[in-house]
Amino acid sequence: MGAAGIKALFLAYFTWVGLFSPYLSLYLAAIGLTIAEIGVLLAVPQVLRIVGPPFWGWMADRSGSRVVLLRVSSVGALAGALLLPLAGDRFAALLPVLALLYFMTAAQMPIGETIAMHASGGDAGRYGRIRIWGSAGFIVGVVAMGPVLDAWGMRTLPWWTAAIMLGLVASAWRMRAVPAPRAGPPAMRVRERLRQPRVRAFFASAFLMLFAHAALYAFLSLYLAQLGYSKTAIGLLWAVGVVAEIAVFWVQRRLFERFGAIRLLHASLWVAALRFALIGLAATWLPALVLAQLLHAVTFGIHHSATVATLQRWFEPAQHARAQALYVTVGYGLGGALGVLVATAVWSAVSPSAAFLVSAAAAALGGWVFRRCREPMGEAGGADG
Numbered sequence: 001m002g003a004a005g006i007k008a009l010f011l012a013y014f015t016w017v018g019l020f021s022p023y024l025s026l027y028l029a030a031i032g033l034t035i036a037e038i039g040v041l042l043a044v045p046q047v048l049r050i051v052g053p054p055f056w057g058w059m060a061d062r063s064g065s066r067v068v069l070l071r072v073s074s075v076g077a078l079a080g081a082l083l084l085p086l087a088g089d090r091f092a093a094l095l096p097v098l099a100l101l102y103f104m105t106a107a108q109m110p111i112g113e114t115i116a117m118h119a120s121g122g123d124a125g126r127y128g129r130i131r132i133w134g135s136a137g138f139i140v141g142v143v144a145m146g147p148v149l150d151a152w153g154m155r156t157l158p159w160w161t162a163a164i165m166l167g168l169v170a171s172a173w174r175m176r177a178v179p180a181p182r183a184g185p186p187a188m189r190v191r192e193r194l195r196q197p198r199v200r201a202f203f204a205s206a207f208l209m210l211f212a213h214a215a216l217y218a219f220l221s222l223y224l225a226q227l228g229y230s231k232t233a234i235g236l237l238w239a240v241g242v243v244a245e246i247a248v249f250w251v252q253r254r255l256f257e258r259f260g261a262i263r264l265l266h267a268s269l270w271v272a273a274l275r276f277a278l279i280g281l282a283a284t285w286l287p288a289l290v291l292a293q294l295l296h297a298v299t300f301g302i303h304h305s306a307t308v309a310t311l312q313r314w315f316e317p318a319q320h321a322r323a324q325a326l327y328v329t330v331g332y333g334l335g336g337a338l339g340v341l342v343a344t345a346v347w348s349a350v351s352p353s354a355a356f357l358v359s360a361a362a363a364a365l366g367g368w369v370f371r372r373c374r375e376p377m378g379e380a381g382g383a384d385g
Helices: 004-030 037-044 042-061 066-087 091-105 106-119 126-152 154-173 189-195 195-227 231-257 262-281 286-294 296-315 317-349 352-374
Strands: none
Touching: 004 037, 004 091, 004 126, 004 154, 004 195, 037 042, 037 091, 037 195, 037 317, 042 066, 042 091, 042 106, 042 189, 042 195, 042 262, 042 317, 066 091, 066 106, 066 154, 106 126, 126 154, 126 231, 189 262, 195 262, 195 317, 195 352, 231 262, 231 286, 231 296, 262 286, 262 296, 262 317, 262 352, 286 296, 296 317, 317 352
16 A cells, blocks of 8 residues: 555644644633633543544454544544534533544544554654654644634634544545454463563553643643743744654664663653753743753653553564553553643642643652663563663
8 A cells, every 4th residue: 555645644633633732722711711621621632542542443453444444533523623613612512522523533543553554564764754744744733823823813723623634534535445464373461461560660650751741732832822922932832842853753763772762761751850840940931941842852752662662572462552552541541631630720729830840740750660660571572672
């Protein structure tokens, strides 16, 4: 299968992510919702990460109709986008609409990543050249939409979302069906692997890392807007992080060869503590804020790649999907959802900057917990990389 379809899918999907991640909180504030209501609505995508990807992955493996599921889910996502303006400023209506939108878009990555790996023939370099279209899409969503929303108003966000989802539908429809691989022999039980102290420490640190990032993804734009930054400036600051992410993807092979995945994971947690402390204490000073966004290369780029590499080494091939699903559930689902709710409570009870200082503390705690990951596991695949 040619890679054009999956490149277009990544471009459209991450353009939407680039629009929604920084600007949804501003839209909800613009239509008059309280910070408590905004916090609950921003926890929706985190909760959907608990049930969405495993469901779509199970459906794809069971049916073998991956492209069909991408088409169905993209149409559902378009429907959710079109319902968003009809929900207006009613919290009770926005909650199910956003749940529908995030549930449908939860299919794109687990299925899309599988198709991308098939299209790349397992070649990491070729896969990277496919996957980078997602980073490009995020930059388009963040940078292009800042001036657009400044000019047209934040209340137009649902219609721009619908336009992007129309592109997602088009990209899914131009993809050809990909046969699902045959299941291999039964693997050893995942439960035995999870009893290892370093594996438990790994997932605990993942929970804390994504807990720490929840305030960033949910409230950074609103925080910066309250400090006086324009929507265009906010978009550019988000883009700085993504450009840094792309850059580290190009050079990370040498970093992994020199330091290994475990050391890089450990370092990324401490770097995250520094990043969120900078945001909480020095966000009014632009150079400090730019530095904090440049550190996204480490706190997301390195952490994500090292996480995937570690799970690949620690779990057998027949367990990789379950291991990745567990990471999404523990990190993005449980950690992300609880992180948003805690950040909301701290924002309301103390101050916005305090929410980011709590994130810094959570990342530092993750760095302390991660020390257990250096203990030998005594099994094949347990090397530090």
